[in-house]
Amino acid sequence: MAGKWRWMAAAIGLFALPGAALASSDGGCTPRWKLVNRAGDCANRAMLAPGNDTRVNLMLLLRSRSGLTSAGLTYPDEGWEGEGLGHTFLDWRSMRLAFYPAKGERGEEPAFSGSRCASLTLATPTFKQALGAAFDVSQAERSALIEARAGLEAVCSSGSAAAAAQWPAGISSAGGQAWLGYLKGSHAFYAGRWDEARGAFAGLRTARDAWLAETAAYMLGRVDLNAAIEKSFGDYGNFQGAKATDRAALGRATAALAAYLQRYPQGRYAASAQGLQRRVLWLSGDVAGLAREYERLLGSVRADSADAALLVQEVDHKLLFPDGEAQALVGGGALLQAVAALLDLRSHDRWGDARSVPGLSAAALGARQQALAADPELAGFIAASEAFYGAGDMRRVLALIPDDARRTSFPELAFSRQMLRGLALAALGDRNEAGFWREMLGGAKGLWQRPTVELALAMNLERSGKLAEVFAAGSSITDSSLRIILLGHSASPGILRAQALDKTRPAEERRAALYALLDKQLARGDYAGFGESLKIRLPAPAEDTNTSELLRAFTAGTWSDGYPCPAIAETARRLAANPTDSASRLCIGEFRRINGFDATDRYDRPPAKDELGGASDMFPGKSLMRGDIYASVMADARAPANDKAYALYRAVMCYAPGGHNACGNADVPKALRRAWFERLRREHPSSPWTQRLRYYW
């Protein structure tokens, strides 16, 4: 995380200049490096899982059903935002970028995008063209009408319904009057005066001009759709769900859209009107109708087009989480019911609270089984998922999913099935687990698939005491992210040294190995080894990485900013000769403090037992934290007075300025910090460190 600010917030006073605010929080994703994913974190697995984003699960299913392969596609470059995910995990964003890479800049959003005003500027050319073709309107009238239409924009810009319109004088022809009437209807529509808009468009349905008549008929649907949602939004601009919809207006919209499509089945707005009918289903709270429509669209959309991603996003937003909270799914076919079944297995909501899903009614359960029955492979996977995540019945998983690991490629569903089988083998401690993963490696060619299988295999090797296999020549574990985690948390000094020197491995991996080696040798007291390791020099990268920055501290760091210390190499040399030398011990603390190592405690806090790197640490010894150093020096009878004073000073400063311990060891009670403070003043009244310390925290 070094050198990085996430979620910076600048507050710019606007009107009254109130207090500025600076929010800081970690907006990136730090995944848990394990495969079982029931809780739902920010990192999705390439296999269907309860904890995955519902959009990711639906997209995996959609692509799998279409027989699409992601082999040959490249991992997206997400910049720092995707950094923590490696090639093992994905999120909705990286998935879209990988499957549907943008071709060049996408260009501007239309003006007023996201509101009904979007059509105002988008349709300007169409309006001009239609008016130009109106033979019964004079040139002068046309110019005046076009100018009047441009004037409508004020309604949208101001957001004020009261914006008065300026209508041209001298529109006298019958044709011109009809167009003027249309503009008045439009003005009322954009200003939200529904009755007036409805009246204007209703009268124009029989206009002589075909474009006017058709457009007015279509606009009637839009008028009442907008009227229907007028009171649907809460104080925070949030949609409040179907319950807030104006039913009478929605009924009128339904009728108007149906009438339009009946009269103009191939009309210029037919596609839009059909889309608006879907909106009606959403606004009326007709979950089953909406699910039916989405299942139909999922069956017809091209899974290799970006439209698929838009559809999946819409399904998620309108059907699965209609007002930000999960909604029980009624209806829909196999795809939607599979996504819903996985969501039901999710153990925690996105706030981290345990999630309790009321059991399905017998009828709903029957409907789900019936929907899934259309796709036996998927039905088997869902049943196995319920056994795995729900009942914890691993033998049933094995019974439901036969071994099919030796494939040449894995569509997403087949991949998910075999991954689940492998995880069941792991849970059972099956002695063939590693062999199963090795077989899968042959066909795991899709994006994220191979690193996923490698994670499974690496965890198995780590847990069975075969870490050396991970780092042996020709190892199956090729993914750098996985290797770097194991180098940092698990590897022995011998492995670290060999990996740092291995010219066949990527430079960042070698740097990670060397950093872990130096950091641990210094922290765990192998001072002679540290001196040897310092002689290893790796080429510097063109642009600094997290690890290269840290590594540089060992050769070109800052050694001292008050308490005198030599270079860290010399400090280590002295400690190799005399490990209890208090000045040198303090200098280790100085090195860690000044060069920012307090904030990079990544190797001192192992991952959880069920995560990669959490099984065991083959590096001997226990890290000496800064706080431990100060405690030992202040208790050391042979330590010079100045060293003792400095140890007391630093021990108190560990808790500055907020009372949080920055020195890595366990927190001590405030009374003890006070005792240090008082001891410093009592025993070392004239020490410069005593003079400098005015508080304790």
Added chain:
Amino acid sequence: MRCLAVFALLALAACGAPRDGRVDPRDHDTFFLWAGVRPPPVLAQARTVYILAGEVRGDNREALVPLRAEVPRVQHAEVWLTLRAERLDWSAAVYRDLERQLAQWQAANPRLAGLQIDFDAKTRGLEGYAEFLGKLRAPAPALSPVSDRADGLVRKWRSRRARPAGRCGR
């Protein structure tokens, strides 16, 4: 769905938030409301609400993507219009849309206090920040005067760049 949606905005004290246990929203009066979330009842006690309105994504400098269905109309609390930005080289269309949104929010929220930019990027992305602030003021008269506190923040960020960033909590 996103993992984190509403969180108490503790300003700089965020780093001092309880390490164990969870923040109790009832202890706070300033909140950040994410998009796509049902506003929790605790907002009724808010004195200040930062409301995410939209974002400028890393892959398109030309679009201010709206993330809120309608303009809020909050009477009881101070409101900040928040934009999330993954880049700062916004096109003119983004400034245009922002200006419009500000006007609409101002009309509907009697206590609109300001605009907040959540700049979500690497430290290195801060180079263009001062220029960005200038641009943010220039085309939008409504945005001036800009508090010099904003410049203070820039300085604060820069002076902390040299240090590896500490992490809040564990």
